[in-house]
Amino acid sequence: MGTVGILVAAGLSFVSIHARADASKAWTAAKSGLPGDAKLVVGVDFAAIQKTQLFTTYYPKLRDKPEVAKVLDSMKSTCKLDPLTTVQGVVVATAADQGDGAVYLAITGVDRLKLSSCLQSAGQAADKTAKVSIAQDGNITTLTENTQTSFFGWVGKDVIVVSMHGKDKASLLKWMGGKGALAKSDLGRTLAKVNTAAPLWVAGEGTKELQPGVTAKGGYGSVSFANGNLDADVHGVMSSAAQATTMAGSATKQLAEAKKGGGLPPPIAALLQSVSIAAVKDEVIVKASVVEKDVMAALAMALGANGP
Numbered sequence: 001m002g003t004v005g006i007l008v009a010a011g012l013s014f015v016s017i018h019a020r021a022d023a024s025k026a027w028t029a030a031k032s033g034l035p036g037d038a039k040l041v042v043g044v045d046f047a048a049i050q051k052t053q054l055f056t057t058y059y060p061k062l063r064d065k066p067e068v069a070k071v072l073d074s075m076k077s078t079c080k081l082d083p084l085t086t087v088q089g090v091v092v093a094t095a096a097d098q099g100d101g102a103v104y105l106a107i108t109g110v111d112r113l114k115l116s117s118c119l120q121s122a123g124q125a126a127d128k129t130a131k132v133s134i135a136q137d138g139n140i141t142t143l144t145e146n147t148q149t150s151f152f153g154w155v156g157k158d159v160i161v162v163s164m165h166g167k168d169k170a171s172l173l174k175w176m177g178g179k180g181a182l183a184k185s186d187l188g189r190t191l192a193k194v195n196t197a198a199p200l201w202v203a204g205e206g207t208k209e210l211q212p213g214v215t216a217k218g219g220y221g222s223v224s225f226a227n228g229n230l231d232a233d234v235h236g237v238m239s240s241a242a243q244a245t246t247m248a249g250s251a252t253k254q255l256a257e258a259k260k261g262g263g264l265p266p267p268i269a270a271l272l273q274s275v276s277i278a279a280v281k282d283e284v285i286v287k288a289s290v291v292e293k294d295v296m297a298a299l300a301m302a303l304g305a306n307g308p
Contacts, residue, residue: 079118102175
């Protein structure tokens, strides 16, 4: 794995699990730097997520994956850094095809000099025959391993920006040089409605036909954790208020039939009982307040049915 991959893997691997130390720094940096053609933005607060039973249960499974273990072990042994305490918050943003984008990592306990030295040492430790060098150019750090060069950026002293194309400097500059363009875009206007103070939140734009005559334009939502409960608030934005009413009516009917049908496993039945669906203007709003142990049981059933 290339050294800059330590940063990418640390950010993306944890996001795939789906805290409140200072996660807002990652979002503040992303909001200022993201380009106007960003179509999906996800925010994760690691400190809050780590306090949940979901994290306690599923993080060890992620930690057992060889590629993730290699990243974490390298950071701990070579750099004396633990991503669970170093990374405070993450924002991931992608383009429409999700083939391009960037990760914003808010960090604590390490500065640019220490992290640069860490990456250089980690790269050298991974391949003792490699020639590893690192250089700083303004807010861009350039890492060279033999003939391969990777780039990552800085916003202030404690937010790292890593492009999904780590060896493409132009891509990095694009995803951190938006100069407020995101706020003027459709996604930016959607993000203004999102509870970005929640431990987990998301907003996206993209047209998709859900059923004949009903087309979604995007959506947004958030999940909060408190006292063993998960509160979800999800909004689907339709092409019109009439479509939102149609979609909400159809979904409510299906939900009612599922609740009355009986025969559902208790965890699934408990989850469904907490769900409410409503149409407000052009939005279909789905809310749920569930006990975390029911979510855990439902996930265990799903994973058991689909294999490891």
